[in-house]
Amino acid sequence: MAALTSVGETPIAAPAGRPRGMQAGRRRRLNTFRYVVFTLFGAFFLIPLLAMLRFSLEGAKLGTWSLSAWRQIASYQGSGIPPLLSSIEITLELAVITCAVMLVLLVPTMIWVQLRVRWLTRTIEVLCLLPLTIPAIVLVVGLGEIYNRIQRFSLSALMLFWIYVILALPYAYRALAAGLGGIDVKTLSEAARSLGASWFTVIVRVIAPNMRQGILNAVLLTFSLVLGEFTIAYLLLYTNLQVELYSISRNTPNAGVLFSTSFAALLFAFALLMILSYAGRGRRRSRG
Amino acid sequence: MAVAAAVDEVPLVTSSPVTRVRDRAARDAVEVRLEGLSRHYGSVVALDRLDLTLEPGQLIALLGPSGCGKTTTLRLLAGLEDADAGRVIVGGRDITRMPANKRDMGMVFQAYSLFPHMTVRQNVAFGLRLRRVGAAERDQRAIEMLELVGLAEHATRYPHQLSGGQQQRVALARALAIEPQVLLLDEPLSALDAKVRAQLRDEIRRIQLEVGITTLFVTHDQEEALAIADRVGVMRDGHLEQLAPPTEVYSRPATSFVAEFVGLTNRLAGEVRDGSVIVRGCTLPLVERDTPNGQVVALVRPEAVTMASDGAPESGPLVGTVIAVTFLGATSRVTVDLGDARILAQFSTADAAALTAGSRVALTIRPDPVLVSASSDPAVSVAGEEA
């Protein structure tokens, strides 16, 4: 499937060493093109975000400024029973659980397959990429029965993690596969085994640490996915962050807290990504 | 002119590709002059006021270690980069400011330059297509070029189906198809296997001679440079150390850098006295007669070190124990431990046949003129390795 440029990854395009020049005229034209493009697209992407930010800082009277929308994040009651804050908490917990389950499920499996069951590689890959072809809106139609059973054990929205892991599979798989592809799994594991390590140790203490970048990528993508998930939660009648925001907007379309929360979530995800991007580079430098 | 008439009137099918390209090249075989070329990247000086002239039809090889500026020179000539100072003059015309796509030069890159989505024939015909040559004619010329490099039967294949050596031949055909004034080769053999390298090297030279095109060949492999060039330019840190025919570069290196870069060299402690240098008991003439007296390091070629003809004296400055014998085919290289130094000698294999590790041997140095450098190295003689 597609090679996706992951965060923190530098392509092997330009050879290191002696700089390669370009004709001056061409470079000038290229740079002009680039700056025009960046300005236009930058504006396109920034303006809605800035508008959102402005609305989140809107005061009681039009045109005034106020931080009330931000302060309300913690206290807003919302339309239904769960206040906004609890839906934020639930979503964050959900994200953490999903990441954990995803890692525990995928990392050992992928390592094991690469080491001992290579003929299943293609199958695993297809299964992991299948959710791209069977979108959430389709899955949720068939999930009713399963979630009926789950709800006999627990009514908590945290149970959404079961299906969230599936949704995250395509992105996590690709990120982990990229991380796995960069190391010599076979040699490392044989060396560890010959020193007496159990398979558990091999996976957790030898291979996984060397896949750090891939794992971070996978975690990040999963996290973003859970933070932004709406469809399944909504149609299974659970309340998570996005569903709560949606129902608030149905009642109070311009509630400032909608924008402050959204903006905060976005900043959070972005900060994570930037950290990841620089963490990845630092690691590569020390190895090079 | 009879030749011009032949090209215009006679159907293309009867003039061979070599003849056509040669005719054009002979008519237009151009002189290439680089004057005072300079180029730097930030604080790194890649070229420092380089002056170089290629006579019409000559093949000049630029040789040197990484970063010496040879590739930069080539790229400046091709127009792929701009010079900070200096001029490029081809056939009497100053083309310094001319963009790359108008320079009428054929270039062969080190690797990866064939267009992967085109067949071999389409690749070779590409330059002709850009020049609006008709489809039938350009296909024909492409096939002729492929015959020139011996790959006509692969015309419908794609680059990824060819071996490295074959790809480079196609690249050569493609460069020549446009009948350029100058041929540029940027380390074309560096990415290939040793055996293929040697074969292709000779073929490139053969074709270049047949076609008679002015050629610049860049390489870091001295064997290549010495084998095929009319003149070799040894470069270091952005300037030319020596520009001379291969035999001269080898046997009369102008500087110690050239002596050590090209071929193997022994560095032996010696003393200059009145126009000669005394190295381990042998008196050798100097390349530079007026070197002042004093302690120096003399650069002696292994093949100048021979076995002493009179018996095997027990001791002497050139008596030692053989450490290793390296069989190279017709000759053998012998490393000898002289006690306080090591020396590398090269004999014919027949002469070296009796020697094994541990044999005692007495050597002498043939009185060829040697270069000396007033190096601060003490009497350490280490055979210079090929860069």
Place this chain on the structure above:
Amino acid sequence: MTVAATTKTGVRPSWAGRRPHAPTWVGTVPFLAYVAIFLLWPTGIVVVDALKNPNGAWAFSNISELGNPLVRDYFIGSFKLCLLSAAAGAVFGAILAYAVASGDPDGLIRRLYIAVSGVLAQFGGVTLAFAFLVTIGPVGLLFHASWYFDFPWGIGLIYTYFQIPLMVLVFMPAIDGLKVQWREASENLGSSAWQYWRYVGGPLLAPAFLGGALLLFANALSAFATIQAWENQIAYIVPQQISTAMSSEVGLSSVNEASLLALGLVIMVAVVMTIYALLQRRAARWLR
């Protein structure tokens, strides 16, 4: 680890220590089971349900229901929206990808754009609709676009917001794969910049471009949250109608309708993704 020669009876001997080993694929069972339960089973339910009558009998003729004019409208709506946003996203995304890729591989701009693309591609649909609402909606800060609530233009613009970053992520590896030698060789042989793009760069990037466009198309087909938050009174596209069918209280028949629509959607996505995979293989061969 070598296996000792088989014994006379042809039975494979156990390891020293006589511990019989299970076949190695057993290690993948947890993963396979998980995927089977939460991905394959719900999908199976959808497929089976789509082909059954309300009273439980098989009715393969249900498929023909997809030709029903009402149903067809939803598919046409989906198709229009997806085509629009995929085309716009692909073209603009490609331009942006080129601008980013042609710069310093390790530089800030590249990292920034990749991080931003990663976040925006996952940007929760609900939040995105809010952002656009306050930018060009009725009380928009920038201006009020009268066509904001028009289908497919208003929603198409919003879709483009997350389509472009996805295209950047998918298309950039292809641009990185364009070797600088091709450009230089082309120039050396006499091509102008335009001729290079026409004969070399363009054809080489075409499969990746089309593939990216298809991926964007499939991505848009599956989207639900954004359009739901944009305007939930009228169902324009298939996912919205699935949602309506699911939450309608007309008993079993609505479940069948949802399943049928879901099946139709999956088929559409599957076809698009298959073509995409084929194109990717071609692109990868040239641009590796």
